[in-house]
Amino acid sequence: MAAATATQTKYEAIIGLETHCQLNTNTKIFSPVSTQFGAPPNTNISPICLGYPGVLPVLNEKVLEYAVKAGLALNCQIAPYSKFDRKQYFYPDLPKNYQISQYDLPIAEHGWLEVEIVDKKTQAVRRKRIGITRLHMEEDAGKLVHAGSDRLSGSTHSLVDFNRAGVPLLEIVSEPDIRSGAEAAEYGQELRRIVRYLGISDGNMQEGSLRCDVNISIRPVGQTEFGTKVEIKNMNSFSAIQKAIDYEIERQIKAVGKDEPIVQETRLWEEGSQRTISMRKKEGSSDYRYFPEPDLPPIEVSVEQREAWGGELPELPAQKRHRYEEELGLSAYDARVLSDDRAVAEYFEAAIATGAETKQVANWLMGDIAAYLNSEKLAVTEIALTPANLAELVTLIEKGTISGKIAKEILPELLTDAVDSVEKLVESKGMTQISDTGALEAMIDELLTANPDKVEQFRAGKTKLQGFFVGQLMKKTSGRADPKVANKLLSKKLKG
Amino acid sequence: MAAIDQSEVHKVADLARLALSPEEEKTFAGQLSSILDYFEQLSELDTTDVEPTTRAIELSNITRADERKTGVEPAAMLEIAPEPDGEFFRVPQILADAE
Numbered sequence: 001m002a003a004a005t006a007t008q009t010k011y012e013a014i015i016g017l018e019t020h021c022q023l024n025t026n027t028k029i030f031s032p033v034s035t036q037f038g039a040p041p042n043t044n045i046s047p048i049c050l051g052y053p054g055v056l057p058v059l060n061e062k063v064l065e066y067a068v069k070a071g072l073a074l075n076c077q078i079a080p081y082s083k084f085d086r087k088q089y090f091y092p093d094l095p096k097n098y099q100i101s102q103y104d105l106p107i108a109e110h111g112w113l114e115v116e117i118v119d120k121k122t123q124a125v126r127r128k129r130i131g132i133t134r135l136h137m138e139e140d141a142g143k144l145v146h147a148g149s150d151r152l153s154g155s156t157h158s159l160v161d162f163n164r165a166g167v168p169l170l171e172i173v174s175e176p177d178i179r180s181g182a183e184a185a186e187y188g189q190e191l192r193r194i195v196r197y198l199g200i201s202d203g204n205m206q207e208g209s210l211r212c213d214v215n216i217s218i219r220p221v222g223q224t225e226f227g228t229k230v231e232i233k234n235m236n237s238f239s240a241i242q243k244a245i246d247y248e249i250e251r252q253i254k255a256v257g258k259d260e261p262i263v264q265e266t267r268l269w270e271e272g273s274q275r276t277i278s279m280r281k282k283e284g285s286s287d288y289r290y291f292p293e294p295d296l297p298p299i300e301v302s303v304e305q306r307e308a309w310g311g312e313l314p315e316l317p318a319q320k321r322h323r324y325e326e327e328l329g330l331s332a333y334d335a336r337v338l339s340d341d342r343a344v345a346e347y348f349e350a351a352i353a354t355g356a357e358t359k360q361v362a363n364w365l366m367g368d369i370a371a372y373l374n375s376e377k378l379a380v381t382e383i384a385l386t387p388a389n390l391a392e393l394v395t396l397i398e399k400g401t402i403s404g405k406i407a408k409e410i411l412p413e414l415l416t417d418a419v420d421s422v423e424k425l426v427e428s429k430g431m432t433q434i435s436d437t438g439a440l441e442a443m444i445d446e447l448l449t450a451n452p453d454k455v456e457q458f459r460a461g462k463t464k465l466q467g468f469f470v471g472q473l474m475k476k477t478s479g480r481a482d483p484k485v486a487n488k489l490l491s492k493k494l495k496g
Numbered sequence: 497m498a499a500i501d502q503s504e505v506h507k508v509a510d511l512a513r514l515a516l517s518p519e520e521e522k523t524f525a526g527q528l529s530s531i532l533d534y535f536e537q538l539s540e541l542d543t544t545d546v547e548p549t550t551r552a553i554e555l556s557n558i559t560r561a562d563e564r565k566t567g568v569e570p571a572a573m574l575e576i577a578p579e580p581d582g583e584f585f586r587v588p589q590i591l592a593d594a595e
Contacts, residue, residue: 025562032565041583045570061559083550090513092587105550145584159584287511297555 011218011256013249014226015178016133019191021170021201022140022209023066029139029168030057030100030296037207041161049166051096057295059084063168064107065309066200067137068301070170071108072310073194074132078301082107084137084293089286092160093141101171103290106136107299113194114318115186116336125332130187131175140167170201176215176226181245185238188212193317197342205236212241217262218252227252228262232276235269244269248276320345328358337366347380350387356394364390368408372415384418385411392422405479406431435482437489440473444486444493447472458494466490499529 028035031048048055071078085103111132116125142165146155172191178184192203192210203210212235217227232248235241247269252262267276315323317339324335339345344365351361365380369390373380393414396402401423402410410426419425426432434440447469448455458465469490473481505521505528516524579586 027562027564032560032563032567034564042574042585043570045573046567047573050573058558058560060562062562064559088511092590144590146590155589157589158587159581160587161584287507289511292550294551297553297558298551300556 010221011249011253012221013179013245013252014176014217014219014229015180015184015245016176016215017174017178017184017187018213018215019172019174019188020140020211020213021070021172021191021195021203023063023168023170024199024201024209025060025062025066025168027060028166029060029063029137031166033166035167037209039163042163044163045165049095049162057100057293059296059299060168063137064299064301066168066198067107067135067170068306068309069198069313070172070195070200071111071135072306073198073313073316074108074111074113074135074172076108076111076132076135078108078306079105079299080302081105081298081300083298084296085290086293087138087288087290089288091141092158093144093165095142095162095165099139099141100293100296101138102136105298106134107301108135109133111135113187113190115183115190116321116332117183117186118333118336123333128177128183130177130183133173133175135170135172138169138171140164140169170195181242181249184212184214184245185242188238188241190317193340197314197316205238208236211236214241214245214248216245216248216252218249218256227256228264230262230264231266233266233268233279236271240269240271243274244276247274251276314342317342328352330358330362334359334362334366337370338362341380344380347387347390351391351394354388354391354395356391357398360394360397361390364394368411369415372412383415385414386418389414389419389422396423396426400435400482400484401432402426403433403479403483406433431480433482434477434480435485437485440481440486440489441493443473443476443481444469444489447476448493455494459496466494469494500525500532 022035023029025035027033028044028046028049031046033046033049034044036044048057068078082102082105084100086098087101087103088098090097109132112129113132114127114129116127118125142160142162145159145161147157147159174187178187188210195201195210196203201209205211214232214235215229216232217229219225219227230248230252232244235244248267255262263278263281265281266279268279269276320339321332321335324330324338325332328335330338338348348361348365351365352358369380369383369385372378373383393407393411397404397407406426410422410429410431414422414425451469451472454465454468466487470483470486473486473490502518502521502525505516505525509516509521509524574580574583574585577585
C-alpha cells in the first residue's frame, strides 16, 4: 500500500440497496398460472402475462399478505390505502409495454432492519440499523436469450421465455445508510433471513429469487452533500456484493484523486475479472410516465387485518439473537449461528426446552451436527435425530452415563436411524460408562499384576506412568471406564 | 396552464415510440394545447375539501385465492405469435439504446 500523505482526503462511501425478492406463491401476482422455477420455456404463461387485450389482472391475495408481513417484519408503516401503477417502458421481456408496479402509494414505508457487523480482528459485534425507505409489490419480467452472441450487442435476434413474467416480486429499497461492502452484504443476508423466516421466499440468489442492485457514491468525510451516484448490477452472491462495493469505492476514490469525474452510470460486476465495468450512461432519471393502473382497484388494509397478519409473524432473527444472548447467555457468535436458519433455531429451542444444558446442545448443533448437514446437504428437519434425542444425548453425558467420546461415536447412527430412547440404545450396545468401583478395581488389580515392573517404577517416583495405566484401562474397557473414577482408584492402588 | 410546445410533443412521441414529422408535431402541439385548455376549466372549481381521487369507481380489495386454474393452452399462444421459434417467442434485434 502506498504511504498516505499528510494532506490525503478521507472519503466515506454512501450506499443504498434495491432488492428484488421473488415470493414463493403457487401462482403469479395477477394470473392463476404456476410460478414454478425451471419449467420448460413458455409453459407457465397465460393471456394475462402475455398482455393480451381485454384481459383482467386480479391480485393474488397471498402476495398482499406476504407484502404486509414483510413490511411489518421490517418495522414499516403499512399504508392504509395503497394502489398499483403502470410503469411504461419498451423492452421485449415485458409484453404489455408496461410493468404493473407501485409508484407513489407503496404498501409499506419508513422501516428499518438491524444488522450485526463482526469485526474480523477482534470478533467484536457492532449493531446498526439500516433504514428501509419503502417496500412495494410488482411483477417480474420475462427472460431473454440473445441469439448469435452471449451479449445483447452483436446478437441478431432474441428469444423470450415468459415463464417469469408476472411472478410476484417485492421491491425493497434501503436508505443510503450503508457505508461498506461488509455492511451491504450483512444487510442482504439479514433481509434474506427475514424473508426465509416468514416463509415468503426461498431467497435463492443463484436462481434469481433474490437480486440486489447497489447505488454507491463517495464524499469527503464531513461533507453533507452526496457525490455522483453509480449503480452496480449483476452480483449473484453476498460475497460478490461485498467485493463489487469494495472495488467500486476504491475505483471512485482513485478517480477523484486524479481529478477524473465520476459519471452517473450503471456498471456491471464481472465475477471473472473481479471488477466493475461500465454498461450504460444514465442521463437524468428515466421517464416512466407512471399512472394509476385502471384494471386493479386500490388496496385498503384495515387495522384488524394488519393486526391479524402481524400476529402470525414468527419470532424474527434479530429478536432471537437478542434473546439467545440475553436470556440464554450464549455468545453473540453462537446466537448468530443458531438463529441463521429458522429450522435450526426451532430445533435448538425444542432441544433445550426439555432442560438439557443450553451450551452443550448449542455445541453439538453447531459442531458435529452442522458438519453432517453440510456434507450431506441436508436440512436439520431431514435427519433422524430428533431434538428430544439430542437433549437426551446431552443429558446422558452430563449424568456421566456415557462419555463425550462415546457420544461422538454413536452420533452417526443416531443421525440416520430413528430411535425412541438414546439411553436404551447405548445400554443395548454396552456403551454406557463403567463407574462401578468394584468392576474397575478388579480390572486395575489385573493390570497391576500384569505389569509389576511399571508398578515398581511408579513407586520409585516415575508418577507419570499413571497415564500408561489409564490408557491400558481404557483399552480394556473400549473407552468406557469413567475417567474420574478410574483415575482416583488408580492413584490409590498404585501408591499401594 | 402553459401551452404544449413542439419540443414537448417531440419528447412524448419519442417516449411512446411514435415517429412524427415536424409538421405533425406542430399540429399536435396546437391540438393538445387546446384540449388541455378545455380541461383547465375544471380548476375553476373549489376542491379544497375534496380528497384526491385515483379512481372513478369506489371499489377496493379485489383479490383472488392463490390457486392454479387451467386456461388457454400455452402452445396455442405460442403458435399465434408473430415469430414462434421452438419453445420461444422470437423478437427482432434489440437496439442497445432501447434499454
